[in-house]
Amino acid sequence: MRLILLPQSLDQVFHNEPRKRLGVLSLFCMLSLIYGAIFLPYLPLSSGLLGHDYALHFPNLLVGYYWALQNNYWSIPWFTPATCGGMAYYADLNVAYFSAPQVLTLFVSPLRAIQITFMLFAFIGMWGTYRLMRVAFGASRTASVIAAALFLFNGFYAHRMLIGHLTFHAFALTPLLMAMLLPRAGKAMPAIGEALIRACIAGMCLGYMFHSGMIHAIPPVLMACAIVILIHGMRFDFQAWSWALLAGAGLLSLGVSAGKLYAALSLANAFPRDFYKLPGADNIAQLLWAVFSSVFWRPSPDVLVNSDWSQVRHEWEYGLTLAPVFIVYYIYRERMKNVLRLPSRGFVERTGLARGVAGVFIGILLLTPLALNFYAPGWNTFLKQLPYFSSSSSLLRFFCLYIPVIIVGVALAIDRKPRSDVQLRLKVALVALAVIIVQNAITNRDYYSAQTYDPSAIIAEYLRASNEATIRPVNRIEAAGISSSPNDTLAHGGSALPCYQPMFGYRLEKFPLGQLQPGPIFSARESFLNFKNPACYLFPKENKCTPGDHFAVSQIEEAQALAAYRPFAFQQPASQILATNISIASSLACLFGLALGGFFWRRVRRLKTMLL
DSSP: OOOTTSOSSGGGTSSSHHHHHHHHHHHHHHHHHHHHHHHGGGSSOTTSOBOTTHHHHHHHHHHHHHHHHHSOTTSOOOEESSSTTSEESTTOTTOOSSSHHHHHTTTSOHHHHHHHHHHHHHHHHHHHHHHIIIIISOOOHHHHHHHHHHHHTOHHHHHHHHHTOGGGGGGGGHHHHHHHHSOSTTOOSOOHHHHHHHHHHHHHHHHHHHHTTOGGGHHHHHHHHHHHHHHHHHHSOOOHHHHHHHHHHHHHHHHHHHHHHHHHHHHHHHSOOTTSOOOBBSOHHHHHHHHHHHHHTSOOOOOOBSOSSOOOGGGGOOOOOSHHHHHHHHHHHTTOOOTTOOOSSSOOOOOHHHHHHHHHHHHHHHHHHHHHTBOOHHHHHHHHTSHHHHTOSOOGGGGGGHHHHHHHHHHHHHHTSOGGGHHHHHHHHHHHHHHHHHHHHHOOOHHHHTOOBOOHHHHHHHHHHHHHTOOOOOOEEEESOSSSSGGGGGGGTEEEESOOOGGGOTTOTTOOOTTOOSEETTOEETTEEEEEOTHHHHOTTTTTOOTTOEEEGGGHHHHHHHHTTOOOOOOOOHHHHHHHHHHHHHHHHHHHHHHHHHHHHHHHHHHHHHHO
16 A cells, blocks of 8 residues: 655655754654663663773773862873872873863763763764765755664664773764765855864864774774765765865864874883784685674674684674665665766766776775785784784774765665655655664663673762862772772772773783882882882983883872872973973864854855845
8 A cells, every 4th residue: 555645755744944953853852762761771780880891981080080179170180190000191092081071070970971971972973964964965854864863873882882982982973074074965165164164173073082082993984084075076076175174174183182192102102012913804705794794783703813812792883783774775676776876956077087086995995994804914914014003903993984984875875766756765764763773672782781890989989079079099009809990999099900001901911010019109119119100101201210110209299299189290392392282272273263264154144145
């Protein structure tokens, strides 16, 4: 029976533009409620436990809160006494001090901050995807809503947050970043005011990704941006200004991140992690099936060889459900020939050569994650010699590149149905939406139900510190084992030994233990305190020491300041001071650029209104 009563699109559900927007917003709120109902029960579990990698981030959030209580929040917390007997903090790539979760802890507990961050950034990702498709690609509301739902429920973001990879919450900014780089569908270069706003927002998105610690996903995100720009050019017109915006955003993000980047490189150079094997699949068929299964069906079993440890389930979570497969099959069954076919609305069609070159580059970029995760002895040796890959222990995260690219392709496929089949298009979209929700709801997540981190000690100490407005200084090196995680000892005034610090290796292979031992931090032994000077990790030459050195007895005041989460005097190279000042200047420039861009944009629009 033909669905003659089915509206032809979401545009026909409501009668005017405000109602259409309100309808989409209501749908987004409903999807967010369903999303929260599925995933929030894991943050935390009914037992109060969380994903095991929150054992790293909850103590870091408490350290950041201590610092804000003792000092101005906007001052840089260079070091922490709470990890490994004294450790670099701001330079640690796993520390996201200038980020939403840390800011939220100024007002709510770390657990509540994680929950708010999870839902807030999920909504930002959904809205950013809708804007990307609706404005940049001129997609229908039906296709744009399905694209937004697909990104909202993508397995990479959700399950990384469930397992405790807090640094990956910035992945949700990817669609917004893409939307800022692309012109409105079929339009030429925007006015200078709008272009300035776009560059600043894109630069701030990239800068935030770095400050949040999402180091491993930034390269695939940039590759995905390049693919989407090429797709946009093939669909409408190739415009150089999108690449100029990407370059400008990259420069702005480097400026915003310069201070942390320089310090992080100093720490990483002192403790390179080039001793890990680089895993890969030695069977291309197995690798292809593993990727297909992880993206569309269920996380793949580990198929990698040459690995120091198994790549467990959360490393294979990229799920977009079977909805994209269903949509593409149904559309192509109706003799769909080319998703990227140019619409006949007066846009300039480029030469076949330009489109062919773009297609080749898209193919190369899409094959890159597969190549990086393929194992052959010679190829593996070559990768281990490259700067970025030499310190990597897994390159599976490059598969997150496929998430936004597939979503864009699926949304374009929905809109390529002939106008006479709009009812069928909406029917396909509704079924796809049902598949997305149902598949996520029935997925077995026993792996995430068996997580072991207990945040109760950190939460209790946060509540005490919040009520009393006082910190608990570190007074001893404490043998790990009294808490569910070694780093939780800071809640009792201790600094754990051994500690949980991936910068030294997952098994602390590079940790310079020296004479550090359980006991009071101010006990002297051979004229040195039982407390490490973390400035030696970052700037050993300037501070006349070597990484891992302890505070001398003569540096008792500096040690006392560090133990109380206060700044202490140490020497920085001129290049670090310059990088820090560049970060401050670039951040202010982004804010000024947004204001200036808004001013110019309004003036230009007013001028057009007067002249036309």
